[in-house]
Amino acid sequence: MKTAYDEMYAADGSVRESYKSYANWFQSIPDEVITRKREAADIAFHRAGITFAVYGEASSQERLIPFDIIPRIIPSQEWQRMTDGLRQRVKALNAFLHDIYHKQEILKAGVIPAEQILGNNQFRREMVGVDVPENIYAHIAGVDLVRADTGNNCGEYYVLEDNLRTPSGVSYMLENRKMMMRLFPELFSRQKIAPVEHYPDLLLNNLRSVAPYGVTDPNVVILTPGQYNSAYFEHAFLAQQMGVELVDGNDLFVQNENVFMRTTEGPRRVDVIYRRIDDDYLDPQVFRSDSMLGVPGLFSAYRAGTVTLTNAVGTGIADDKAIYVHVPEMIRFYCGEEPILSNVPTWELSKPEDLKYTLAHLPELVVKEVHGSGGYGMLVGPTASTDEIRLFREKIIANPNGYIAQPTLALSTCPTYVESGVAPRHIDLRPYVLSGREITMVPGGLTRVALKEGSLVVNSSQGGGTKDTWVLEGEN
Amino acid sequence: MLSSTADHLYWMARSMERAENTARMLDVTYRMSLFKQVLIEPHHEWRAMLSISGLHEGFEERYDTLNAENVLHFMALDKENPGSIYNSIFIARENARAVRGSITSEMWEILNSTWLEMRRIHDEGIPIDGVSRFFEWVKERSHLSRGIAHGTMLRDNTFRFIRLGSFLERADNTARILDVKYHILLPSLRDVGGAADYYQWSAVLRSVSAFESYRKVYRDQITPKRVGELLILRPDMARSLITCVNEVHRLLLEINGPHSTELIDRCSQFHARLHTETIDGIFEYGLHEYLSEFLEQIYDLGNLINTTYFWSTDE
Numbered sequence: 127m128k129t130a131y132d133e134m135y136a137a138d139g140s141v142r143e144s145y146k147s148y149a150n151w152f153q154s155i156p157d158e159v160i161t162r163k164r165e166a167a168d169i170a171f172h173r174a175g176i177t178f179a180v181y182g183e184a185s186s187q188e189r190l191i192p193f194d195i196i197p198r199i200i201p202s203q204e205w206q207r208m209t210d211g212l213r214q215r216v217k218a219l220n221a222f223l224h225d226i227y228h229k230q231e232i233l234k235a236g237v238i239p240a241e242q243i244l245g246n247n248q249f250r251r252e253m254v255g256v257d258v259p260e261n262i263y264a265h266i267a268g269v270d271l272v273r274a275d276t277g278n279n280c281g282e283y284y285v286l287e288d289n290l291r292t293p294s295g296v297s298y299m300l301e302n303r304k305m306m307m308r309l310f311p312e313l314f315s316r317q318k319i320a321p322v323e324h325y326p327d328l329l330l331n332n333l334r335s336v337a338p339y340g341v342t343d344p345n346v347v348i349l350t351p352g353q354y355n356s357a358y359f360e361h362a363f364l365a366q367q368m369g370v371e372l373v374d375g376n377d378l379f380v381q382n383e384n385v386f387m388r389t390t391e392g393p394r395r396v397d398v399i400y401r402r403i404d405d406d407y408l409d410p411q412v413f414r415s416d417s418m419l420g421v422p423g424l425f426s427a428y429r430a431g432t433v434t435l436t437n438a439v440g441t442g443i444a445d446d447k448a449i450y451v452h453v454p455e456m457i458r459f460y461c462g463e464e465p466i467l468s469n470v471p472t473w474e475l476s477k478p479e480d481l482k483y484t485l486a487h488l489p490e491l492v493v494k495e496v497h498g499s500g501g502y503g504m505l506v507g508p509t510a511s512t513d514e515i516r517l518f519r520e521k522i523i524a525n526p527n528g529y530i531a532q533p534t535l536a537l538s539t540c541p542t543y544v545e546s547g548v549a550p551r552h553i554d555l556r557p558y559v560l561s562g563r564e565i566t567m568v569p570g571g572l573t574r575v576a577l578k579e580g581s582l583v584v585n586s587s588q589g590g591g592t593k594d595t596w597v598l599e600g601e602n
Numbered sequence: 603m604l605s606s607t608a609d610h611l612y613w614m615a616r617s618m619e620r621a622e623n624t625a626r627m628l629d630v631t632y633r634m635s636l637f638k639q640v641l642i643e644p645h646h647e648w649r650a651m652l653s654i655s656g657l658h659e660g661f662e663e664r665y666d667t668l669n670a671e672n673v674l675h676f677m678a679l680d681k682e683n684p685g686s687i688y689n690s691i692f693i694a695r696e697n698a699r700a701v702r703g704s705i706t707s708e709m710w711e712i713l714n715s716t717w718l719e720m721r722r723i724h725d726e727g728i729p730i731d732g733v734s735r736f737f738e739w740v741k742e743r744s745h746l747s748r749g750i751a752h753g754t755m756l757r758d759n760t761f762r763f764i765r766l767g768s769f770l771e772r773a774d775n776t777a778r779i780l781d782v783k784y785h786i787l788l789p790s791l792r793d794v795g796g797a798a799d800y801y802q803w804s805a806v807l808r809s810v811s812a813f814e815s816y817r818k819v820y821r822d823q824i825t826p827k828r829v830g831e832l833l834i835l836r837p838d839m840a841r842s843l844i845t846c847v848n849e850v851h852r853l854l855l856e857i858n859g860p861h862s863t864e865l866i867d868r869c870s871q872f873h874a875r876l877h878t879e880t881i882d883g884i885f886e887y888g889l890h891e892y893l894s895e896f897l898e899q900i901y902d903l904g905n906l907i908n909t910t911y912f913w914s915t916d917e
Contacts, residue, residue: 173715174707353700366703377606388605390759390911391859 130536131273131281132550133198144201144598147317152196160195163309164543167193170305192591193302194542195309198553198573205320205569205597208271208283208557211467212567214457216267216559219288219444221460223263227253227440237459238452243443248497250405250440252412256429259336260563263438266329266400267559268293268572271467273538281538284470286554288453290437290445292402295572295592296558297360300325300367302572302594318599320569325558326367328566329400333368335562336434337397344397347371347387349378351403351419361402370400380423383430398434405439447496447530448474471533475526484531485522488515491531492582493522506582508534537582540593542575552576554584555595569597607701608763609912614697614705615751615767618713621690622744623775625737627651628677630782630809632733634802635670648673650785654778657685674733679724687740691720694747706754709747716743759857766853766907773846774900777893779809780833783826784890803829810841830889831881843896847873850903857911865903865910872899 129137134145141149171190200208225232226243227250233240243249268289273281303322307314330346337344350361352374365372377387378396386393401408407417409425427433443449451472454465473480473491484491488507495503505518522529539550557571573593574584584590631651645668652658652673660683665672680686695717702710728736748768755761783806803824807813812832819836820828834843851873854866884892 172718173711353696358699362699362703371604371607372701372703373604374606377604388913390603390605390608390763390857392861 129275130550130552131275131538133273133538133540133553135541144199148197148199148313151313151316164195167195167305167309170308171301174301191298191586192577193305194575194591194593195306196541196543196548197306197594197596198540198555199596199598200555200570202320202598202600204283207466209567209569211283211465212269212557212559213565214461214463214466215269215285215288215453216264216561216565218453218457218460219267219290220262220264220561222456223438223441223444224258224261225460226443227256227263232456232459235459237455238449242448246443246446246448248440248442248446250443252425252429253438253440256439257431258438259338259434262336262561264290264441264444265332265336265436265438265561266293267561268295268556269559271555271557272470272535273555274535275538283467284535285453285467286470287447288445288450289556290441291404292357292437293556293558294357294360294402295556295574296325297363298592299558299570299572299595300363302592303570306594317596320597320599322568322570322595325568326364328560328568329364330368330370332560332562332566333398333400333436335564336436338431338434341397345387345395346398346400347373347378347396349399349401349403350374351407355402357402364400375419375421378421378424380421380427383423383427383432385421385424385427385433396433398436400436405442408435408439447472447494448476448527450530470535473531475522475529475531480531481522481526485519488519490534492534493518493529493531496528496530504583506534509580509582534582537576540573540575542577542591542593544577544579549579551579552582552584553593569599570595603704603759603763605911605913607704608759609908610697610701611704611760611763612767612907612912614694614701614713615764616771617690617694617697618744618747619768619771620685620775621687621694622741623772623779624655624677624685624687624690625740626809627655627775627779627782628674629734629737630779630805632670632674632737633805633808634782645669645673650782651677654781654785655685657683660685671730674728674730678728678736681724688720688724691717691740691743704760706750708750708754712743712747712750716747719743762853762857763911766850766857769846769849769853770900770904770907772841773843773850774897776810776833776841776843776846777896777900779806780830781890781893782806784893800824807832812839812841815839826889827881827885830884834884835876835879835881844876847876859911862910865906868906869903872903 134142134149136142168190171193222232230240232238233243270286270289271283272286273283275281299322333346334344346368347370348361348365350358350372352358355361362372371377371387373387379386379388379393381393385396385399387396403419406414407419409420409422410417411422412425413420424433425439428435428439451469451474454469457463457465473484475481475484484493488505489510491505491507493505493507505514507515510518537552537554540553541548542551544551553573553575555571555573557567560566573595574586575591575593576582576584577589577591581589586592628651631647634647635645648668648670649658652661655677657677661668661673661676664680664682665676676683676686678687681688683689695713698705698710698713723736751761751764755764783802803826804813807816807824807829810833816824816829816832819832822828832839832842836842837844837848839845851869854862854869858866
C-alpha cells in the first residue's frame with residue numbers, strides 16, 4: 127500500500143496552505159487546555175444523549191460516536207469541484223431511476239446489461255410505471271468520497287458508494303459543528319468557514335418541493351422504525367430541527383388511498399413522508415408481511431400519488447454495488463458529459479476474468495458484498511488474517527455474483543487524537559445532496575475517521591469516529 | 603398533536619411525578635417508623651406503605667423479610683418492581699426519548715442526566731444514612747424537570763399534556779399519602795390526640811411540603827380535620843386534591859378537541875362535586891372511604907384520557 131495523502135501535511139512535512147491558520151493556533155494552545163476541551167465535549171455529547179445503537183451488542187444499547195476535535199479542512203476550490211461532480215452524479219442517478227422504472231432506454235441501448243437490473247432483487251417491479259413528483263427518486267443522497275494518493279501528491283477524490291436509500295449521519299455533521307463552535311469559538315473568527323447550520327431548512331424546502339401535485343401547504347413527517355433503531359437520535363433531531371412530526375408506523379393509517387396520522391384532534395392528512403425505514407418494511411401488504419414497522423396500504427396510496435415517499439421506493443437498485451460500476455456510463459448517457467468525480471476501479475466478480483484476478487490477489491484487495499452496507503460483511507485484504515481470507519474465499523466461490531472487489535486505496539489521513547497523542551488516521555467524507563425541484567447542499571459533510579491504526583474502516587458500527595468538516599470560503 | 607406524542611408526554615410527566623411522590627411516601631413512612639412505641643407490630647408502617655401502593659404481593663414474591671431496608675430497596679432501586687423510583691425515572695426518560703423532538707433540549711437533558719445519575723446510584727447502592735439525601739435528590743430532580751418545563755416550553759398542547767400527567771399523578775399520590783395515616787393509625791386508636799399522633803400528622807404534612815403552610819394558614823395546633831381540609835379542599839395548596847382537579851379540569855378544557863365531550867363532562871362533574879364538599883362531610887362519610895372513591899375517579903379519568911386522546915383501545 128502506498129503512503130497515504132495527508133490532509134494537513136505535505137510530503138515534505140510542511141503544513142498545507144488550508145491548514146496553516148489552524149496549525150498556528152493549535153501550536154499556541156497548551157496541551158492541558160485541549161485535554162479539558164476534549165473532556166467537555168465528551169460530557170456534553172453524553173448529556174445531550176447524542177448516541178447511536180450498535181446491533182448485536184448486548185452490553186450497552188447506546189454508545190457515543192467518538193468525536194475528534196481536529197477538523198478536516200477542505201479548500202474552497204476543491205469543494206467547488208466536488209460539488210459540481212456530486213450534482214452531476216446525483217442528477218444522472220435520478221435520471222437512471224426514472225428510466226429503469228419507465229422506458230428502460232439505458233437497457234435498450236445496451237449500456238447496462240438488462241439482466242443485471244431486472245434480475246436484481248433491489249429492482250422493485252412494483253415501481254414500474256409509477257410516476258413520482260419532479261421525477262425525483264433519490265431526494266437525499268449521502269455520497270461517500272475518499273481521497274487517495276495517485277502518485278502526484280494531489281490526492282484525487284473517488285466516489286466509494288452512492289447511498290441512496292436512507293443515508294444517515296447528517297445529525298453528526300450538525301452536532302459536530304455546534305460542538306466545535308462551543309469549544310473553540312475563536313477559531314471561527316480566525317478563518318471564514320462556510321456554515322452548515324441551515325441544512326434542516328434546505329431539507330424541509332426540498333421535502334416540500336416534492337409534495338403531491340396540487341398540495342400547497344404539505345404536511346411533512348419523518349417515519350422512524352422507532353427509538354431502538356441505531357439512528358433514532360438523528361430521526362428525532364431532524365424532526366425537531368424542521369419542526370415536523372416524528373412518526374412511527376402505528377401513528378399512521380391509510381383510508382381510501384390517503385395517509386393520515388392519529389392526532390389528539392382526530393385524523394390529519396399526511397402529504398410527504400421522509401421515511402427512514404427500508405422498502406422491505408414499508409407496507410406489510412406489499413413487501414414483507416411480517417413487518418411491524420410499516421403502514422398497511424401505504425404503497426397503494428403512494429401509487430395513487432396522494433403521498434410522496436422520500437426517498438422513493440426502489441432507489442436501492444441505483445446504489446447497489448453491482449450497479450455502481452456503471453455510474454460513469456450513466457453520466458455520459460443521461461447528461462452527455464464526462465464524469466467529474468471518478469469511481470474506484472472495481473472488479474465485478476460475476477465476470478470470470480475479474481473473479482480469477484480477485485481470487486489470486488485477495489490479500490491486496492477490499493471485497494464487499496453487493497448488497498451490504500455499514501461496513502458489515504467486507505474483507506480488507508491487507509489487514510485480514512490468513513484464516514479470514516480463506517473463509518472469505520469460500521464465500522466468494524460459493525456466490526461470485528454477490529461480491530465486488532476494489533484495490534485497497536490508501537485513504538487520505540488527518541491528524542487525530544488517539545491514546546498515544548496525535549497521529550494520522552484514515553478518513554472519508556459523506557456530503558449530503560438534496561434533490562427536489564432543484565439540487566441543493568450545504569458546504570461540508572460528515573467526516574468519518576478510522577481510529578484504529580492502519581484501519582480503513584470508518585463506519586461507526588466498526589469503531590469509527592467523526593470530525594467537524596470545514597469548507598473554507600474565499601481564497602485559500 | 604400526534605396521539606402517541608401526547609401519550610409519551612403525559613407518561614413522561616406522570617412517571618417523573620410518581621418518582622417524586624414515591625420518594626415523598628417513603629419519606630413519610632421513614633419518618634413515622636422512627637416512632638416505634640405506637641406500633642403494634644414491627645415494621646407495620648412499611649407494610650402499610652406497600653399495601654396503599656398496591657405493591658404488597660410484588661414485594662412478598664421477591665423478599666423473605668419485611669423490614670425497612672428491604673422495602674426501601676424494593677421501592678427505590680429494585681429493577682423488578684415496576685413502581686420503584688428507579689423504574690419511574692427510567693420510564694420518564696424512555697418516554698422523553700421517544701418525543702425528544704417535541705420537547706426542549708433542556709427538558710430532554712434533565713431527564714436523561716437524571717437517568718444516568720439514577721443508574722449510578724443504583725450500581726453503588728444507597729447507604730441507610732443516605733436515604734433522606736436520596737429522597738431529597740429525587741424531589742430536586744423532579745422540581746428541576748417541572749421548572750424547566752415551565753421555563754422553556756411553548757404554552758401549547760405539548761405543555762398541557764405534560765401538566766395533565768403531572769396533576770393527575772399528583773392527585774393520585776396526595777390521596778394515597780393522606781391515606782397512609784389511615785393504614786398506620788388503625789391499630790393504635792387509643793393514641794389519637796397523643797404525641798405520636800401529632801408527629802404522624804406532621805410527618806404527613808412534611809411529606810407533601812405542607813408543614814409550613816399549615817402553620818401559616820391555621821396558626822394553631824395540628825388536628826386531623828385541618829390536615830384533611832388543607833390537603834383535600836384548600837385551592838391555594840399546591841398539592842391538594844382540589845388544586846390538582848382544578849388544574850386537570852382547566853387543562854382538559856384548554857386541550858378540548860372534537861372527541862372530548864364525554865371526558866370533559868365527566869371531569870366537570872367530578873370537579874363540581876369536589877367544590878361542594880366540606881371537611882365535616884368527608885370525615886362523617888369516612889376519610890378512608892372518601893379517598894378510596896377519589897382514587898377510583900382518578901383512575902377512570904385516566905382511562906378516559908387514554909381512549910379520548912391516545913387512541914388507546916385497551917382498558
